[in-house]
Amino acid sequence: MQRTAVVDESYWLATTPETRYPAPDTDLTADVAVIGGGIAGLCTAWELTRSGLDVVLLEADRVAAGVSGYTTAKLSAAHGLRYARLEAEHGADDARLYALSQQEAVERTAGLCADLGIDADLEGAPALTYLRDSERVHELRDEAAAARRAGLDASFVTDTELPFAIAGAVRVEGQLQFHPRKFLLALAEHLTRAGGRVFERARVTGLHDGHRCRLTTEAGGTVRARDVVIATHYPVFDRTLLFTRLTPRRELVLAAPVPSAAAPTGMYLTPEDGVRSLRSAPYDQERRLVIVTGESFTPGTGDVRERYARLDAWARAHVPDFARADTGYRWAAQDNDSLDHLPYVGHAHPGTRHVYVATGFGGWGMSNGVMAGGLLTAHITGGPRPAWTDLYDPRRLPPVRDAGRLAAQQAAVAKHFVGDRLHTAHVDSIADVPPGSGAVMRLEGRRCAVHRDASGQVSVVSARCTHLGCLVHFNDAEQAWECPCHGSRFATDGSVLHGPATHPLEPRGTPDPPA
Template sequence: MSTESLNHRSYWADSAPATGTTTFPALREDSADVVVVGGGIVGLLTAWELTRRGADVVLVEAGRIASAVSGRTSAKVTALHGFTYSSLAERHDEATAELYARSQVDALRHLAGVVDTLDADVGWERVPAYSYVESARELPRLQAEERAAAAAGLPVRAVTEVDLPFPVAGALRLDDQYQFHPRRFLLALAADLARRGVRIYENSRVVKLHDGAVGRVATADGATVTAPDVVVATHYPVFDRSGAFARLSVRREVVLAGSLPVDRAPGGMYLTFEDRTRSMRCAPLPDPGRRLLVVTGEKFTPGEEDAAGAFHRLTDWARVRFPGVRLSHRWATQDAFSTDGLPLVGRLNPATRHVLLATGFAGWGMSGGVMAARLLTDYLTGRPRPPWSRIYDPRRLPGFSEAGELLGHQAFVAKHFVGDRLHSDPPLAELAPGEGAVVEYEGERHAAYREPDGRVRLLSARCTHLGCLVRFDDAEREWACPCHGSRFAVDGSVLHGPATRPLEAREAPAEPFEGPGGGP
């Protein structure tokens, strides 16, 4: 079975549809104590925390809640984050690594309490987490992580025996971690919020922010919400005044899901950074004789690499390493990485006291999202903040170790802002049905997509965020901006921020495409 024949929707979306469970209207006008922008784990959980402390909350989501990044995750909830602790100790210091570990452990404990309070079937399971290497050459790196994680307070232990169907050179194990069905959890959270009086609005893309004594956000349709405080929980900030775009890079990662016989299914959550990252875990299925296998990997920059190739490489790997797996779903997810390796959670910038944001979780959005929701709630309710709040403050100054990352990120953006305009483009006539490319047409560069019937759809090739040239993602048939990760449908509509406006339509040639045989 090829990857094209697999279901291209997230397994979590297919197995927990929102229809009949949660349906929320589009925003008209409203006001509240706090408006939360974004309906993923950070936004929903922040609204939940604030409501339990007596705040009147409005939540506004551009599409459907729990359908963007939080609905496409692997849903590992763990404090063992690959080789994060040795990296933090090296780039910052051991105290920073310890605060990071304490914040993640606190998030796990708190999320377990939230799940217990909701009393919903969210596939919650307690399992061990592993970071492993297959090559003996990588053992020194694994040993450095063991020392750093232990110094940070995590009870990790080195092991060589794991329940994977292939050998490893070594692994770190951390017990009593969690995994769950992310959409079931988030939909249960949204239903509980609605019962508690939170007004949730869907299909309401926020495009403007007024930051004054009273904040105000406005949607593309002109609807507004006013509130003294605003939380921007949109994965990648959709407002540039934070300056976060200068400190964030974006990576995309492909995901496969399928079933295994229960006796062949690993019982833990696994991660290695070898082979362009490989991450896997299993989950319950309606058939008690089988388990769902979820495999992720092949990190790449949106619009920079061949997504179809990433799907094929991961598929081949999964079928070799897990013989007998019946793959059923394929999709992709997206993560934001800060230049100093730490999320940004807190005040938007030094000049504001009323707008907060959370971003930069580097693939650990489940535990990081819980941490962020708790920290944002402490900011907004005036409660004493935990000691780790300082390492996440967006207003922190870049350190010496961050300088190279900052310069590299800005050079990468400059390459796509300027350098892409110097490349030659394919002729429009060479574009086959179902294909897209930036092309030269009537002396200008356009994002061109040829429909299956041969008609051409032309759009501006400039991303509406900061003007970089978009590229066509052949695997997902979407336009992607390599600079900051915005994604657009073939009709130009926004699928993923930070862009909030669609690609502008251009007049296209009316004649249909004539292929080699003379017909469409």
Template structure:
């Protein structure tokens, strides 16, 4: 079903990822009995699956647990660039960490890219793997100097590339930088093959199995939402948000949403991958969809739950695509959410020195290579093999610059939304909600949330997030309730889509609200 936007172009009504739509993988059972295993991995995305594969290859007994279905989280909604070019990052890393650690960050991600390419060739995987140069460009005067500083960082760190006068794409730009020989692919075709290998290696895979708590004993014990328990010598949290949070990770991570549309341009599809330096972000890469050459346009990001009318972000990408590429109909649209650390480097490693519990999170939308960095690092920590990236990625780090400033800023942001949401008085009532619309409403002086589907059926929830009590906001683009504090997301029925929340929003029943007023 389509809807019209402000340019009168046919537009997908509901978000759907092309990667998920075009990938078949058989289903796995839910955990239905207590289990004892050598290694338990929580999270069935690219990080968890890759870590499971590497550990199983080392001979460890591995069980993988996914709260929903494999691939359905951030991994299934990426733009799928396999690159060590993570925006204008290397000059910043040199300033904050020093040249040696900045070089390690590049080497870690570049090596991950090369390992992925080798694995694809070894297993003859048809996943549309394509090498491309990666460009960062700017048309803003304020960013020309930043591009030049990044080029100087490339030179210091030995990165192949640097300043370029022209980019092979018809976009206005005043300066640009290139990183040579990066890549993109179909991430789920790649992972589907890896899942086949997991099954051959005897890895136990469970879907619809929600890990809720963990006891850090000897061995650690994971408690699942359905009451089942899993004992494991090693526990790895590879979920979007760490399911075990007694170290306060939620206060050192903040969630960002971003958007993707897929469309066919009138002109021939370009070569290369592109992202601008300034805001709002505009990311571009070629893709083959149903046999046709198209482009993915991504960006327009914002903090989760704080983006205003989310459908307008899709429309902003469409406007950009139409202005510069004269696109036809939008074939697919989807959005994603990722976590960002204060210093922009992921948290990967032991929860504490000598711990048997490991975490991998905070990939800042660059998860294709960072996921493999995480898998290799965690494997090496478990098998007691030296890894040069341990100190760089350790979750225990907490640098004063920029960490403490960012930490304070983000927690002030959370506090403002926690308080502000409680003071807000919605001006809508149930009778105001139209079909296909959702909004915060007032019921007997209290804030609630209502959504009416196309059949006129109404769903009303308590809008207080079950994580820490912030008030969720309606996401019109994805038809979800999103928390502006820590990024928890819920369906219009209140079911948990993304953590850190574990408990659904309360769905109000007929005794609590008079539906006849709609």
């Protein structure tokens, strides 16, 4: 982006205040401890508190400033070409339950905004999945028919407001878009007013599962609770064994204000061109913010700057006035894909009665986060279970048809775990690392992650991810270390940005001064 000002930050974070909830300074007890202050954690904590339970929410950093603060904020039951696949792989009944649960979440969010008086820039908008390849139109017709059978107001169309020709699209009515941070910060305030307790800078590093669960935090304190909800996006405790059935991915986001007349009013998605998503949001009286998403990739792989350049080129070619905007934003969203394309929401593993998890949202965290809040509350309170409870049960066994996917996923992890150790770095010494860059190299017999900032200051940390030991890679565009195995992310000083890792990369002492 060659603009007067480009903000390397999520628009949602840039336009909302920072939170200042306290860090825990004493041991805590509660009925339920919720780990994670994103949409799944906050919705779960709110629903449980409304049900009369004593709830503690523990966020490692700041609430709604992690994955939920970097979303594209589409609140929809239309998830691309999803329903034809669900019907084929899981059956028509499961496809219907999926649609019912997702649409209920859309309507639940609108109801919460109305009931609590939350101004979250909520707008109704149709969701459209389009293709430009005429030879693939049959996929759209099949998807529209499957979505209708699942209960959605879906149709096949050939005309849209897009300023370029398409072969066709699946259009689903009755969907929403909103400002996620405005919604979640307001929900956190209502949560505390209702008696819930919210703590920040409270990273959980240990979990003892039993009749009375015990959590330990980074600061050394403990939290005792009857039930625990792990809503950390990627489960931070490996005893769930879900890490073998989750694949992390990141997507890049560009946003810029354009005249309102040039902005789309619908929410658009195409699996073509490496996947592209397009929508707009309120900006000022004369302009709307156009949000373009794409370039899906595994964390720690590929040239992220090059990916941003490709996405920017696509936006300039397909969105009127995008290139002429005087300002812009860029950020990246991260999510996890489950093996069978369905989230995991419920008991974390077969051996537990008191630990629950919500993960594997597959890029649709807004609707699934709200859905998870209701489903987990039903589990914990013993209330009526939704019809889709079994559909999302994390204890479900992978079907035989997914054996190939599971093998391919584990082979990819093994390739990084072993192959990256055999890879030779393209730099021979710390002096070869240019400003604003990072490299993994062997120093004194150990693999180290070396970063040099713009001023020339060098930091050296262990290159072994503290989750399961894969070697991290440097993301040059976001200036972060990323694990390609399970998606953990670290700042250049080694501190944890994103789990499943809960411990920082170990410091490796003071490096020799540059030559």
